Amino acid sequence: MKQLKFKYPFLVLVLPALLGACKNEPKTVSEVLKPRKPNIVLIMADDQGWGDLSVHGNSNLSTPHIDALAENGLSFENFYVQPVCSPTRAELLTGRHFGRLGVFATSAGGERMNLGETTLAEVFKKSGYHTAAYGKWHNGMQPPYHPNSRGFDDYYGFTSGHWGNYFSPMLEHNGKIAKGEGFLVDDLATKGLDFISKHRNEPFLLYLPYNTPHSPMQVPDEFWNRFKDRELSSKYHGEETENENFTRAALAMVANIDHNVGRVIQKLKELDLEENTIVIYLSDNGPNGWRYNGNMRGRKGSTDEGGVRSPFFIQWKGTLPGGKKITEIASAIDILPTLANLADIPSQTLKPLDGKDLSVLLRDGESSLEPRSVFNHWNGKTSLRTQDHRLDHLDRLYDMADDRGQTIDISERFPKLTDSLIQLKKDWLAAVIPAQKEDRPFTLGHADHVYTQIPARDGIPHGNIERSNRHPNNTFFTNWKTVKDSITWDIEVLEDGEFEVELYYTCAPENVGVSLQLSHGVHKLVSKITTAHDPPLTGMENDRDPRIESYVKDFKPKVLGSIRLRKGKGPLTLKALELSGKGGIDVRLLMFKRI
Numbered sequence: 001m002k003q004l005k006f007k008y009p010f011l012v013l014v015l016p017a018l019l020g021a022c023k024n025e026p027k028t029v030s031e032v033l034k035p036r037k038p039n040i041v042l043i044m045a046d047d048q049g050w051g052d053l054s055v056h057g058n059s060n061l062s063t064p065h066i067d068a069l070a071e072n073g074l075s076f077e078n079f080y081v082q083p084v085c086s087p088t089r090a091e092l093l094t095g096r097h098f099g100r101l102g103v104f105a106t107s108a109g110g111e112r113m114n115l116g117e118t119t120l121a122e123v124f125k126k127s128g129y130h131t132a133a134y135g136k137w138h139n140g141m142q143p144p145y146h147p148n149s150r151g152f153d154d155y156y157g158f159t160s161g162h163w164g165n166y167f168s169p170m171l172e173h174n175g176k177i178a179k180g181e182g183f184l185v186d187d188l189a190t191k192g193l194d195f196i197s198k199h200r201n202e203p204f205l206l207y208l209p210y211n212t213p214h215s216p217m218q219v220p221d222e223f224w225n226r227f228k229d230r231e232l233s234s235k236y237h238g239e240e241t242e243n244e245n246f247t248r249a250a251l252a253m254v255a256n257i258d259h260n261v262g263r264v265i266q267k268l269k270e271l272d273l274e275e276n277t278i279v280i281y282l283s284d285n286g287p288n289g290w291r292y293n294g295n296m297r298g299r300k301g302s303t304d305e306g307g308v309r310s311p312f313f314i315q316w317k318g319t320l321p322g323g324k325k326i327t328e329i330a331s332a333i334d335i336l337p338t339l340a341n342l343a344d345i346p347s348q349t350l351k352p353l354d355g356k357d358l359s360v361l362l363r364d365g366e367s368s369l370e371p372r373s374v375f376n377h378w379n380g381k382t383s384l385r386t387q388d389h390r391l392d393h394l395d396r397l398y399d400m401a402d403d404r405g406q407t408i409d410i411s412e413r414f415p416k417l418t419d420s421l422i423q424l425k426k427d428w429l430a431a432v433i434p435a436q437k438e439d440r441p442f443t444l445g446h447a448d449h450v451y452t453q454i455p456a457r458d459g460i461p462h463g464n465i466e467r468s469n470r471h472p473n474n475t476f477f478t479n480w481k482t483v484k485d486s487i488t489w490d491i492e493v494l495e496d497g498e499f500e501v502e503l504y505y506t507c508a509p510e511n512v513g514v515s516l517q518l519s520h521g522v523h524k525l526v527s528k529i530t531t532a533h534d535p536p537l538t539g540m541e542n543d544r545d546p547r548i549e550s551y552v553k554d555f556k557p558k559v560l561g562s563i564r565l566r567k568g569k570g571p572l573t574l575k576a577l578e579l580s581g582k583g584g585i586d587v588r589l590l591m592f593k594r595i
Contacts, residue, residue, distance in 0.1 A: 037203040037343050038316065039277040040124065041192075041264060042335075044092070044207075045257055046085065046136055046214040049287025050309045051234075051294045052254045058292050059233045061251045065262035066313070069281050072322045073315030074362055078329045078400075080385060081285055081310045083301050083378040085161055086111035086138045088284040088332050089209065093119045093139065093150070095336035095347070095355035099377065099432040102440070103139070106161045107457060107472045109440060112140035113150075118349035120336045121151025124205040127345040133157070134191045135209035141453055143446035148174055152207070156191050160457060160473040163211060164552035165539050166218040175451035177504075177557070177591065183220050185210050185253075189260035193267045200271045203343075208264070210257055214288060216539060216547040217249035219256055224544055227252040234292035237405075247291040249544035275318040278342060280335070283310045297406040303376040303383040303393050304406060314362065316342070326361050329387055331374045334358050373421075375428050382433075384425050391421040441492040441569055444592060445499065454489055454572065455589040462486045468586075469550030476553065480584030486575035487587060491520060493565045500562050500595050501525060504555035504588040508534045513580030518590070520565055520572045527560035529585060555588040562595065 051058050055067035055075075069075075081088040086106050087098035090113045094101060102114035113119075121131045132154040133147050138161050140146060147155040156173045163169060166184040170177060181187050192208050212219070227248040236242040261281065268274040286307035287293055288300045298304030312330070314320065333355030340347035341359040360367045374385045381393035390398045390406065397411035397418045411418040444452045457472045463485035468475045477487055501518060509532040518525045533556040540551060576584050 036276060037127070037129070037345065038319075039196075039203055039273060040129075040205045040339055040343070041196075041268075041277055041279045042092075042205070042207045043261060043264070043279070043281045044089075044209045045254070045281075045283040046209070046211050047285065047288035047300055048213055048250075048254055048257070048283040048311075049291065049293045049299070049306070050283070050296070050311055051292045052213070052251065052287060053311060056294060056311065057234070060230065060247075060292065061227070061255055063254065063258040065258045065265060066281055066311075068265070069261070069279060069313035069315045070323075072317055073279070073313055073320055074322075074324045074326055076312040076326045076328075076330050078327060078385075078387075079282065079310050079312035079331070080308045080329065080374045080376065081283065081332045082376060083285050083303055083307045085136075085214075085284050087378070089138050091332040091355075092335050093121070095120075095333050095349065095353040096351065097333065097354045097375070097432045099434065100351075100354075102438055104437050106138070109442060109458060110437070111138055111161060112145045112440065114438075115144055116350055118351070119150045120339065121147075121205060121207070123151075123336065123340055123347055123349065124343070124345065125151050125153070126348075127343070128203060130195075130199045130202055130204040131207075132192075132195045132204070133207040133209065134188045134195075135207075136161075136163070136211040136214075137209065141455070141458075142443045143175070143449040143452065144443065146175065146449070148449065149446070154195065157188060157209075158211075160455070162214055162471070162473045162549055164216065164474040164550055165542070166211070166216070167542055169552075170555075172453070175449060175453070183256070185212055185256055185260055186220075189263050192264060196264075196267050196273070197271065200273060209284075210260075212257060213250040213253035215545075216543050216549060217246060217253070217545040218542045219249060219252045219544060223252040223256045223259075224249070226255065228544075236290040236292060237295045238290065238297070240290045242290045243545070246289045246545045250287070250289060250291065252544070275316075277316070278339065279315045280339075281311065281313045282332070285310070295405045301378065303378060303381045305385075305390060305400070305404060308376045308383075320362050328361055328369055329372065329374050329385055330358055331355065338362075373424060373428075375425070375432075377429075377433060382425055382429060384421060384428070386421070389417070389421070391418070391425060395422050397421070441490045443494055444491050444572070445493045445495050445497050445565055445594060447495040447497075450594050452592045453589055454491070454592065456487075456587055459487045459489045462488065471549050473549070474552065475550045476555070477587040480576065480586070481582075483576050483579055485584065486573055488574075489572040490569075491572040492569045493520065493567050496564075496566050497594050498562055498564050499592040501560045502591040502593070503527075503558050503560050504591070505529065505558060506533050506535060506553055506555055506586040508532065508581070508583070511579070511581035511583050511585065513578075514576055514584050515578040516560065516574060516585075517577050518560060518563060518572070518574050520563070521568070521570050523564050523566070525561050525563040526577065527558075529558070531556070531558070553586065553588070555586075557591075
């Protein structure tokens, strides 16, 4: 396959060699003439539908910066992701079907990718790239599942599936707790701009997995005010009821994403990097509400077209053609092999890729791939998409050229085709989706990492203790009543060590004095809460539409002391030895620091 080449003027290549002659270690001619590898900026929205862009016919909003990626680059008309967040992210990062990766849920550990997989970041880092991820990770919190363990030099954001506050929230930076600065998407973009500036003279891979328009529906006034009273002209077409206020909030959040995409592109232009940077934009699943989506059936969580069709734009100005539309079906599993080819680096992975190299489709001229099928699976439902048809989870067949909305079942008209696709689906499920879920404790104390978070999300309450919300990702434990109540975590300590333990808690004044014991095996740590901290629930003041997730609190950190942990599996238990008042504490997380 012919590789895409850079278009550097000869003088730009030779001049550094001339200047280098005055330095102690001048570059060789071969080093100077070797083109610099392209930078990569990979931007992914969270719960944005295919129809949430003006380039796709939505008259409710304008997304000029995202639209420009399609105008200046290439747009895939039939690009597919999985119905929910963590499976798509795992496929993007590895080029492999998520069912092979151990991903089976969006929380409680089921979002983690198996160890022994090779990520996009690891492939590029091995080839000399600086790598960073800023945003929602959603593929594992504790090392070695953490982004710093999966090839990213720098990570800032949150690793859970959703967050409870988007305005200066509690986040993390390379495992250490940090406080955000302003609206979260703006903050993540700013971190990305700083990373680009820092590595302007070296190849870099920047992954920006934004957290919006996933709920809670929070967005700055500047954007909300554009939409809060807007009459919606593009509306949901189906029988389900559209929550127009939710739609307005989602569109305001997409407008904010567009603003930040513009900031990224402008920074690349300012630094004269645009023509040496591949920029990709996509979403992780269908829309998180019933709203305009090109009259397709399904939304987030559905394996129908509307739940899995994503925008996919790729721009490399001066190298890839602009304004080209590609109709071949493609998938998130194709991103790793495609980018590796474009950057002329080996896509060496520990396990075989499921994705295809799409670079042959990106050049000028007409090319195509071998016929293929794209599979979508979630919650026991599986559909598949060929170039011309979709077989849904009930084995109904649809002509996608004439019936994108899946309104007419043609399976009886084409029984042989239907039967062949049913068999193809069965074969894929047997090969890719495991019959049983793997039992994997939460890891603690990786030798190469100082910090390990053990959040309430991953714990199990006992007795009166309750989770603050049925959606666990950003919850805390509350309603601690007696000394018989406790919290446990299923833990595997990876290496022996001494750890300082910090508790993030709240405690009513009347409950000050509660004595706590943390234990793992024979090792125990006893400490007492001596300071009251009883802040109110927050988050609702910034919500543009009522949330379904937990509200949050300003949890106070307290060092409990140090504990010796030995390698091995077993429950980590937090209990009260003594209660001085009517109850105990609320618990957000434990932070372990290797000392």
